[in-house]
Amino acid sequence: MIRFENVTKRYADGTTAVDDLSFEVAEGELVTLVGPSGCGKTTTMKMVNRLIEPTSGRIFLDGEDIAAVDPVKLRRRIGYVIQQVGLFPHKTVLENTATVPALLGWQRKKGRDRAAELLDLVGLDPSVYGDRYPDQLSGGQRQRVGVARALAADPPVLLMDEPFGAVDPVVRERLQSEFLRLQSQVRKTVLLVTHDIEEAVRLGDRIAVYGAGRIEQFDTPASVLGAPATPYVADFVGADRGLKRLSVTPIEPGDLEQPPVVHLDDPLAKAAARLSGEGARWAVVLDDEDRLHGWIPADAAEKPGAPGTVRDHARRMEAWLPVGSSLKQAFSTMLQHDAGWIAVLDDDRFLGVLTPARLHEALRRSIDADAGGIARAEVELQTVADA
Numbered sequence: 001m002i003r004f005e006n007v008t009k010r011y012a013d014g015t016t017a018v019d020d021l022s023f024e025v026a027e028g029e030l031v032t033l034v035g036p037s038g039c040g041k042t043t044t045m046k047m048v049n050r051l052i053e054p055t056s057g058r059i060f061l062d063g064e065d066i067a068a069v070d071p072v073k074l075r076r077r078i079g080y081v082i083q084q085v086g087l088f089p090h091k092t093v094l095e096n097t098a099t100v101p102a103l104l105g106w107q108r109k110k111g112r113d114r115a116a117e118l119l120d121l122v123g124l125d126p127s128v129y130g131d132r133y134p135d136q137l138s139g140g141q142r143q144r145v146g147v148a149r150a151l152a153a154d155p156p157v158l159l160m161d162e163p164f165g166a167v168d169p170v171v172r173e174r175l176q177s178e179f180l181r182l183q184s185q186v187r188k189t190v191l192l193v194t195h196d197i198e199e200a201v202r203l204g205d206r207i208a209v210y211g212a213g214r215i216e217q218f219d220t221p222a223s224v225l226g227a228p229a230t231p232y233v234a235d236f237v238g239a240d241r242g243l244k245r246l247s248v249t250p251i252e253p254g255d256l257e258q259p260p261v262v263h264l265d266d267p268l269a270k271a272a273a274r275l276s277g278e279g280a281r282w283a284v285v286l287d288d289e290d291r292l293h294g295w296i297p298a299d300a301a302e303k304p305g306a307p308g309t310v311r312d313h314a315r316r317m318e319a320w321l322p323v324g325s326s327l328k329q330a331f332s333t334m335l336q337h338d339a340g341w342i343a344v345l346d347d348d349r350f351l352g353v354l355t356p357a358r359l360h361e362a363l364r365r366s367i368d369a370d371a372g373g374i375a376r377a378e379v380e381l382q383t384v385a386d387a
């Protein structure tokens with residue numbers, strides 16, 4: 001979809017910002033460009049929408065050499081999101097979002113309807129926020145408007161330069177999750193610049209790790225973390241890359257433990273028999289539609305001769321995650337709820353539980369999947385030390 005062929009950019013003062021760059025981004029792929037300040041990431045990105053012209057080499061969009069495309073027409077096919085957002089202060093959120101459709105000559109109502117749809121998609125209710133002005137929004141909300149605006153004309157390609165850089169870490173993580181959800185729906189071809197390796201790893205289908213003006217490694221997050229191509233990359237991804245791997249490894253059904261399961265309306269005696277039969281200290285409690293309700297400890301179930309049903313003794317369980325969430329989310333959910341295990345669901349269906357030991361095994365699985373992965377001792381030390 002986007003192809004760089006031996007692209008070099010030398011500025012007038014002799015600075016070589018990008019040196020003989022060749023890489024390709026597939027349709028629907030999200031590639032993050034990561035590296036220290038001044039290594040050429042922004043220059044790379046701005047050459048795609050011709051805000052900067054290469055000194056030599058060629059860039060293709062959908063097979064077409066962009067040097068031959070009128071820059072204004074080219075930019076209509078490319079959404080652009082920058083850190084400073086650049087919303088028009090005197091225009092409402094809805095008008096800001098409808099900017100590109102208006103430039104494209106869409107009818108006003110069509111443009112506004114599309115803008116409202118996009119605001120909804122990025123989590124801003126248009127009936128609440130549509131008529132506000134940018135200075136009446138939080139930083140995170142402004143970033144969302146920036147993303148909605150870039151998507152409004154439905155461009156196949158999205159360029160994002162530090163899109164979540166201006167907000168605090170908690171908001172950033174939320175925006176990242178929302179953006180991943182959005183991207184799974186809209187499947188744009190995305191180039192995203194960041195200097196944060198954690199963000200690069202979390203968002204990218206593949207990552208381009210930049211050294212000065214050059215890509216040192218272009219690969220999947222797991223490979224960049226597990227098998228850094230050069231000492232420079234190893235240094236850049238950091239000594240705690242075992243820990244970073246938590247954020248790129250999803251929980252899979254095979255990682256889960258299957259504790260005894262009882263139902264709310266089961267007689268207590270039946271639950272007690274299940275628990276003692278399996279020698280378990282607790283059981284998961286489901287409702288009559290097999291949705292997670294909570295859990296019951298063995299000592300509550302085993303009161304001799306206790307009457308009643310599981311319902312009378314069950315405790316609610318708030319620590320749960322959908323299957324496919326990252327091990328990092330699992331770890332953080334465990335800490336947040338001070339829970340020794342968390343339930344994992346597929347929509348409403350209970351799949352099993354993840355315990356710290358299983359989490360560790362899942363991390364191992366991810367490491368073993370990469371030839372030349374990280375030494376096990378290193379990972380063990382880090383997961384324990386950072387807990």
Ligand SMILES: Nc1ncnc2c1ncn2[C@@H]1O[C@H](COP(=O)(O)OP(=O)(O)OP(=O)(O)O)[C@@H](O)[C@H]1O
Pocket residue numbers: 011012013015016017035036037038039040041042043044195
């Ligand atoms: N207009 C310009 N004239 C001369 N040099 C420039 C110009 N723009 C950028 N540079 C230089 O080119 C190099 C790459 O800059 P670029 O903005 O692409 O880096 P970056 O990786 O995006 O950095 P950052 O993370 O700080 O934004 C830097 O050394 C920068 O100083």
